[in-house]
Amino acid sequence: MQLIKDLNTFSATRSRLEGEIGLVPTMGFLHEGHKALIRKARMECSILIVTIFVNPTQFAPGEDLDTYPRNLPNDLSICEELEVDYVFAPESVSVLYPEGFCTFVECKIGLPETNPRSEGAFRPHFFRGVATVVTKLFNIVKPSKAYFGQKDAQQCSVIQRMVVDLNLNIEIVIVPTVREADGLAMSSRNAYLTKEERGKAIILFQMLQKAKQLYLEGITNASRIREEMEVLAKQVDGFRLHYISICDPKTFIEYENEIPSSNTLVCVAGTLGKARLIDNICLN
Ligand SMILES: Nc1ncnc2c1ncn2[C@@H]1O[C@H](COP(=O)(O)OP(=O)(O)OP(=O)(O)O)[C@@H](O)[C@H]1O
Numbered sequence: 225m226q227l228i229k230d231l232n233t234f235s236a237t238r239s240r241l242e243g244e245i246g247l248v249p250t251m252g253f254l255h256e257g258h259k260a261l262i263r264k265a266r267m268e269c270s271i272l273i274v275t276i277f278v279n280p281t282q283f284a285p286g287e288d289l290d291t292y293p294r295n296l297p298n299d300l301s302i303c304e305e306l307e308v309d310y311v312f313a314p315e316s317v318s319v320l321y322p323e324g325f326c327t328f329v330e331c332k333i334g335l336p337e338t339n340p341r342s343e344g345a346f347r348p349h350f351f352r353g354v355a356t357v358v359t360k361l362f363n364i365v366k367p368s369k370a371y372f373g374q375k376d377a378q379q380c381s382v383i384q385r386m387v388v389d390l391n392l393n394i395e396i397v398i399v400p401t402v403r404e405a406d407g408l409a410m411s412s413r414n415a416y417l418t419k420e421e422r423g424k425a426i427i428l429f430q431m432l433q434k435a436k437q438l439y440l441e442g443i444t445n446a447s448r449i450r451e452e453m454e455v456l457a458k459q460v461d462g463f464r465l466h467y468i469s470i471c472d473p474k475t476f477i478e479y480e481n482e483i484p485s486s487n488t489l490v491c492v493a494g495t496l497g498k499a500r501l502i503d504n505i506c507l508n
Pocket residue numbers: 249250251252256257258260261371372373374375376399400401402403409410411412413414
């Protein structure tokens with residue numbers, strides 16, 4: 225495995241590579257969720273490239289850019305173990321954002337005007353930063369396939385839309401959410417949870433399970449499902465619910481009343497202490 229930290233070396237290396245190139249973009253602090261993406265990419269591609277970069281443009285002022293967990297040595301040994309060929313981990317922000325950088329990519333899926341209960345609404349800067357850095361990584365790595373996790377459902381839809389809209393000719397592979405034994409979705413930010421908060425963090429999964437249970441019992445009214453999920457959220461001391469969204473998984477347009485018999489995604493987000501957690505489930 226080769227670790228590359230600068231653009232010139234990466235570009236020179238990339239120009240010599242041929243075959244099916246798989247890209248797994250990450251922000252590091254790798255866990256079992258990342259490992260699932262890497263394993264799938266390893267099975268499907270002849271050359272596997274993992275990127276590790278905590279992208280500042282997707283963080284708003286006051287968010288956790290400075291404290292975001294980092295552990296490059298451990299990430300590298302995980303990549304080595306999983307037979308990654310190249311890790312591109314820019315050594316500084318200026319590798320991807322040199323002085324004068326001022327061009328951004330914007331996708332309108334889930335922006336506040338189309339869905340007030342979404343990541344796009346709660347983190348209005350977020351998808352612009354993600355779409356921009358992912359476009360840059362796609363242009364730098366030139367993969368045939370790129371792998372993303374279902375945990376970040378709206379991010380998946382934004383990227384899937386972006387490759388269509390911008391004719392990027394890259395296959396986007398979505399990998400199911402990997403969970404802890406009690407159902408909590410793996411996330412680098414779980415590291416922020418205290419022991420007590422960790423116990424409470426399964427509330428997101430429980431809310432999603434409740435939605436599924438209600439749906440299977442024949443309840444198809446989005447507001448009714450949302451209300452019952454809210455009741456659960458209120459029972460957990462210290463959990464600040466940001467939103468419950470019951471929406472179309474491609475457009476993220478919210479269902480207010482009857483939900484259709486296919487294509488319904490339920491997303492939840494909230495904070496427990498310093499950790500902002502998100503999760504989702506497909507109802508049908
Ligand atoms: N539990 C998981 N299951 C499957 N994929 C995951 C999981 N967690 C993260 N991923 C995916 O890994 C890729 C890199 O994610 P990232 O490095 O931001 O980790 P993260 O755990 O999602 O971090 P955080 O939740 O703190 O933002 C993304 O495509 C993300 O969806």
